[in-house]
Amino acid sequence: MRIAVAGGTGAVGTHVVELAREAGHEVAVLSRGTGVDLTTGVGLTEALAGVEAVVDVASTFTLDAQESRTFFGDTTRRLLQAEAAAGTKHHLALSIVGIDRAPHGYYAGKVLQEELVTTGPVPWTVLRATQFHEFAGQVHGSTTLGPLVLVPRMRSETVAARDVAARLVELVEAGPSGRVADLGGPEEAWMADLSRAWARARGDRRRVLGVPLPGRLGRAMRDGTLVSGPGADHGSTTFEEWLRDQAVQRA
Ligand SMILES: NC(=O)c1ccc[n+]([C@@H]2O[C@H](COP(=O)([O-])OP(=O)(O)OC[C@H]3O[C@@H](n4cnc5c(N)ncnc54)[C@H](OP(=O)(O)O)[C@@H]3O)[C@@H](O)[C@H]2O)c1
Structure with missing residues (x-):
């Protein structure tokens, strides 16, 4: 099958491309690195010629709700419009567990993305996954207080980006399936513990503290809103295995 992977150079997209x-x-x-800009549409029509299915794993880095809505709104509308014109038969979007129950700026864009996909002109599948194992590194060091590294107190169930990619390839092969079972990781942990282990594996021995964030978002992080619930599927690669694999790749 000819497949297009929007965001195919990103954390999960790289694995989707390789596994597909x-x-x-x-x-x-x-x-954009391959000449297709999903926010302007440059290069999109040509790239979708003969494509039967699109896997959308494009993303932007923002915590601002309006910026996130603009990015996911613009890119999703452009993709769906171009897919409808090209006769693409399946749009598969990757979303995140709990986006409609946690008031996070980035999630506002993901909620809009899901709305557009599920009401759009192209038969669709939406998979929600929990945070990737990589997230433990992304949150580490973004907030520091003197020698301390502060990480939100967050119940998490991280999953290997490669396990998510493997599921996406299965789903693209299965055809349009609507909203499918969420995909979580193999085990639950506090994000501060994962972040500490991530840092230790890199020789960073700074003290990592899990700090409760105030308000509804902080509560959602602590009360399990962002971990998968009953009926979810689970990736098999543990955080420890993923860390070891990362160390081998760095050596
Ligand atoms: N990270 C997580 O923990 C997590 C968990 C669950 C679900 N998700 C979802 O998984 C998806 C992928 O996340 P990720 O972390 O893998 O993303 P990422 O590593 O930040 O990669 C983003 C990708 O989008 C592309 N992109 C950005 N702006 C673009 C534009 N204007 N036009 C074309 N391509 C553009 C980037 O390539 P260029 O820069 O070359 O354009 C890159 O390939 C997102 O929808 C995210 O919400 C993420």
């Missing part, structure tokens, strides 16, 4: 090619699919990578 290993499975024998022909893959077009859509990113």
Whole structure:
């Protein structure tokens, strides 16, 4: 099958591209780096020629709700419009567990993305996943207080981006399936513990503190809103295994 991966150079997109090619699919990578800008539409029509399915794993880095809504709104509308014109038969979007129950700025864009996909002109699948194992590194060091590293107190169930990618390839092969079972990781942990382990593996011995964030978002982080619930599927790669694999790759 000819598949386009929007965001195919990102954390999960790289694995989707690799695994889809290993499975024998022909893959077009859509990113600004490959000459396709999903916010302006430059290069999109050409890139979708002959494409049967699009996996959308594009993203932007923002905590601002309006910026997030603009990015996911613009990119999703452009993709769906171009797919409808190209005769693409399946749009598969990756979303996040708990986005409609936690008032996080980035999640506002993901909620809009889901609305557009599920009411749009192209038969669709939406998979929600929990945070990737990589998230433990992304939160580490973004807030410091003297020698302390502060990490939100957050119940988490991180999953390997590669396990998410493997599920996305299965789903693209299955065809449009609507909202499918959420995908979580193999185990729950506090984010501060994961972040500390991530830092130790890199020789960073600064003290990591889990800090409760105030308000509804802080509560959602602590009360399990962001971990998968009953009926979810689970990736098999543990955080420890993922960390070891990262160390091997760095050596
Ligand atoms: N990270 C997590 O923990 C997590 C958990 C669950 C679900 N998700 C979802 O998974 C998806 C992928 O996340 P990620 O962390 O893998 O993203 P990422 O590493 O930040 O990668 C983003 C991708 O989007 C592309 N992109 C950004 N702006 C673009 C534009 N204007 N036009 C075309 N391509 C553009 C980037 O390539 P260029 O820069 O070359 O354009 C890159 O390939 C997102 O929808 C996210 O919400 C993430």
